[in-house]
Amino acid sequence: MSDAGRIMLVEDDEALRHALAQGLELDDFAVESFVGADAALARLDRNFPGVVVSDIRMPRVDGMAMLRRALEIDPALPVVLITGHGDVTLAVEAMREGAYDFITKPFAVSALAAVIKRAIEKRRLVLENRALRERLDASTDLESRLVGRTPAIMRLREEISAIASTGIDVLVRGETGAGKEVVARALHDFGDRAKGNFVALNCAALPADIFESELFGHEAGAFTGAQRQRIGKLEYAKGGTVFLDEIESMPLDLQAKLLRAIETRSVERLGSNRQIALDVRFIAATKSDLAQAGNEGRFRADLYYRLNVATLAIPPLRERREDVALLFFHLAREARARYRREIPELSPELEAELRAHDWPGNVRELRNIADRFVLGLWRGFGTAAGATQGAAASGALADRVAAFERSVIEAELRRSGGRMRPVYEALQISRKGLYDKMQRLGLTIPEDG
Known part of the structure; x- marks a missing residue:
């Protein structure tokens, strides 16, 4: 019997407790029986991988008190209550307070087993989702970001670990859907700029007429419609990382301005003559061969060489x-x-x-x-x-x-x-x-x- 089929059965009636335990065990559940709530609660914790089944009418600690104390241990714990006909109103109240379900005496063990199976499935999903969230929240391991055991992906993780904290600009190459932004975020999150902003800009998605304003910002009145000052993406990323995805799509005239911003680590808003210092790391991503694009005049060669301080190549899945x-x-x-x-x-x-x-x-x-x-x-x-x-x-x-x-x-x-x-x-x-x-x-x- 697996942990996923565990049941805490709390019932003070010895004959009923024995009959229920025997019937549920025949249904392949692992049943632990208790005469009273205190002993059961002492065995209960937040990671209990099963269901609590409790009678409502019990001496000392009744089912309602059992429910409240169990949900204090874990609000997502399924508690199924056994009720008599006169306790239905009480059972409905218990449902409002968080009980998973109730079943009314007399009942067939198969009816209780059906309720328990649904509750156990819900409990399993809760625990697995909770564990997954906790692993993701606590993880500082690149393997949770870039999953794989092949030499190419292992080498990529090693390269990210080696340069994440250096602050150097990086060019990420990879096919569509290969995970270029995942790599960029890993460089940011595992480096010294993790507490700063990660600002992603898709160069292929921005219309050319607003590209410059988005990147560098503008002052009020810099052009028609510029009613208020706007902080550009580069300036907003202060202390963090700027990720320029599909950089091969950036217009050539803006490539020259970006090159200047990277070289001087400063930016000038549209409509202003004041230089604003940039404390950012640049990560650019492309699915194209920028060296060849530079030779063909489709991309500035000087920008390519400036970005290409370090290149990370993402292997295609095939x-x-x-x-x-x-x-x-x-x-x-x-x-x-x-x-x-x-x-x-x-x-x-x-x-x-x-x-x-x-x-x-x-x-x-x-x-x-x-x-x-x-x-x-x-x-x-x-x-x-x-x-x-x-x-x-x-x-x-x-x-x-x-x-x-x-x-x-x-x-x-x-x-x-x-x-x-x-x-x-x-x-x-x-x-x-x-x-x-x-x-x-x-x-x-x-x-x-």
């Missing part, structure tokens, strides 16, 4: 497939805490499908799928030949299984460059078995396979 299942489960746990849902079983077939996928959207795509998985809305990737996810998730079971098999085999063929041996070895089936499946699924067998 290059660290060994991390996918671990990261997926981590994201699913976060989704469970947000949505208060149980995580469905992560089967070996699902893990194989996750590892075989190419992840063009990287961690962002994986997070979306983890959310849908926890919400019960995800049915697989569908086929690589163009079937939509919705189509793959509908139809007969045989069609869905075929769509899944096709997608996994196609993904493995892409990974192996069309060579058959790595495919049937990865899928742990025979060569003939793979050939038969490919013929049945209408997949082309490479001539040199």
Whole structure:
């Protein structure tokens, strides 16, 4: 019997206590029986992984007092009360005070067990969500931010640890959805500027006509519509970090002004001639090759070299497939805490499908799928030949299984460059078995396979 099935049963009637304990144990609950509330309360703590079941009418400490004292220990503790017919009004009052539920005598043990099962599920979610929040709140470990065990992600964590407290400007490179802002926030949070502001600015999302004002601020009357003084993002980040995401999208004329601000560590608001000192760290992020963009005149080479004091490269998810299942489960746990849902079983077939996928959207795509998985809305990737996810998730079971098999085999063929041996070895089936499946699924067998 697991801790998740523990019950504290408080009942002064010996015959009823014995019958309830026996019936609940037959239902696979671990039952600890008590004659009175005092002994039970002495064993209760905030981490009790189960449910309290108590009679209302008891000598000395009755069920209502038991409820109040139990909720003082943990307001989220499920307490189920056993009532007589004359105690229903009292039981309703107890519900208002925080009881999970009540059950009226006489009752079948199965009816009580059904209530307890729901309460235990709620208790398990409360404790797991509480533990997750506590770990996240107390964590100073980069592994909770950048999950993975592959050499590339371990090296990235080491590089962040090495430069977080140096204050040097950093360029973060990575594909869309790879986690560039996560890296930037880690550099901020684990460095000496953690108590300062972290100011994020998406250079691709700001219209060009307000970009300069957002970055540098303006004085009242600096232009039409500037009715009041505005503090710019750079100035607002005093003592902290400025994160410039998608910096390759910044207009060239503003790149020159940004370069000056970085070099002089000062800023001049629009409409003012006064220089304001900046105490900030600059972190820029890009999915492009800025050196090549500089050679082609699409990005200022001098700004690139000024930002490129240190470069952190985030590996795409497809290059660290060994991390996918671990990261997926981590994201699913976060989704469970947000949505208060149980995580469905992560089967070996699902893990194989996750590892075989190419992840063009990287961690962002994986997070979306983890959310849908926890919400019960995800049915697989569908086929690589163009079937939509919705189509793959509908139809007969045989069609869905075929769509899944096709997608996994196609993904493995892409990974192996069309060579058959790595495919049937990865899928742990025979060569003939793979050939038969490919013929049945209408997949082309490479001539040199």
